Amino acid sequence: MVAAASGGPARVVVLGANGQLGRALRARWAERDDVAWLGRDQADLERPESLGSIDWTGCEAIVNAAAYTAVDAAETPEGRIAAWQVNAVAPAALARIAADQGIGLVHVSSDYVFDGTRPEHREDEPFSPLSVYGQSKAAGDIAVATAPRHWIVRTSWVVGEGRNFVATMASLAERGIDPTVVGDQVGRLTFAAELARAIDHLLAVDAPAGTYNVSNAGEPRSWAEIAQRVFERTGHDPARVTPVTTAAYFAGKDGIAPRPEQSAMDLSRLRATGFEPEDHEAALDAYVDALSAGGPPQDAAAVR
Numbered sequence: 001m002v003a004a005a006s007g008g009p010a011r012v013v014v015l016g017a018n019g020q021l022g023r024a025l026r027a028r029w030a031e032r033d034d035v036a037w038l039g040r041d042q043a044d045l046e047r048p049e050s051l052g053s054i055d056w057t058g059c060e061a062i063v064n065a066a067a068y069t070a071v072d073a074a075e076t077p078e079g080r081i082a083a084w085q086v087n088a089v090a091p092a093a094l095a096r097i098a099a100d101q102g103i104g105l106v107h108v109s110s111d112y113v114f115d116g117t118r119p120e121h122r123e124d125e126p127f128s129p130l131s132v133y134g135q136s137k138a139a140g141d142i143a144v145a146t147a148p149r150h151w152i153v154r155t156s157w158v159v160g161e162g163r164n165f166v167a168t169m170a171s172l173a174e175r176g177i178d179p180t181v182v183g184d185q186v187g188r189l190t191f192a193a194e195l196a197r198a199i200d201h202l203l204a205v206d207a208p209a210g211t212y213n214v215s216n217a218g219e220p221r222s223w224a225e226i227a228q229r230v231f232e233r234t235g236h237d238p239a240r241v242t243p244v245t246t247a248a249y250f251a252g253k254d255g256i257a258p259r260p261e262q263s264a265m266d267l268s269r270l271r272a273t274g275f276e277p278e279d280h281e282a283a284l285d286a287y288v289d290a291l292s293a294g295g296p297p298q299d300a301a302a303v304r
């Protein structure tokens, strides 16, 4: 069995426990003692065969929050193999385990399975990935859908703890650095806490198996508009952010995977389960305020 904090068998096993979503789930389920939290050291999805040697006795649901998320590195020969192992082969192994042992499987997908040419992605839109990462995620979705009790949670633009776009913009604003930011990719932010709340909800209401788009709600915005809002909220001049096209931003840079221009997703299927997502700009303001309260963020990671 996989042991939970209680010492007994875990009813829920979370894989990828140390990522943005994993940490948000930990915060959400901090009071629960029936969850096991497995990081890469305990369950390495690059070695999918190892998942079959785990004793899943007592497990009612697996939440797969692990993924190979390095979108550009996935275009390299080594990255390609790792991305496929983690994002496609391992989810297929999990689907087999879930099907054989009657376990529910929550798996997280990406808007990058689409090319971003439609105004709002619906769950049943045909796959049209632009990148190796997107291809590997689409293959994972196809595999996971073979498990009878599966919930594919398709999300976009995740912002959680640590290194992320919003923290980077807040840091640049504070340090007097004026960024150029992509202005022709449009979407909605998904705060990791909101994603965790939605997963908790889908399990709690035992939502029908299938795919659910999950993001925060509200008017879709470009990365540049989001950056400008971060500047404004932190008391800096938003005009310091210069919007550029994706083509201009990546001009002369090698090894950049194509990104969808349009990432916003239709949320009606999620809403039909009784879940109302919070507006992403209101959530952004609250997130930035929390960052400010904790002092200026240290991390100045590259803009996505």
Ligand SMILES: NC(=O)C1=CN([C@@H]2O[C@H](COP(=O)(O)OP(=O)(O)OC[C@H]3O[C@@H](n4cnc5c(N)ncnc54)[C@H](O)[C@@H]3O)[C@@H](O)[C@H]2O)C=CC1
Binding pocket: 015, 016, 017, 018, 019, 020, 021, 022, 039, 040, 043, 044, 045, 046, 047, 065, 066, 067, 068, 069, 086, 108, 109, 110, 111, 112, 137, 155, 156, 157, 158, 159
């Ligand atoms: N970050 C984003 O903007 C988006 C993320 N997603 C999806 O959301 C889900 C959660 O993503 P985040 O929490 O943002 O990603 P993250 O990169 O913060 O976390 C992923 C976790 O997976 C772990 N991991 C990587 N390789 C592993 C392996 N071989 N074995 C076990 N664990 C491994 C990492 O150590 C990390 O803890 C993923 O399925 C991702 O594809 C979808 C759309 C956008």
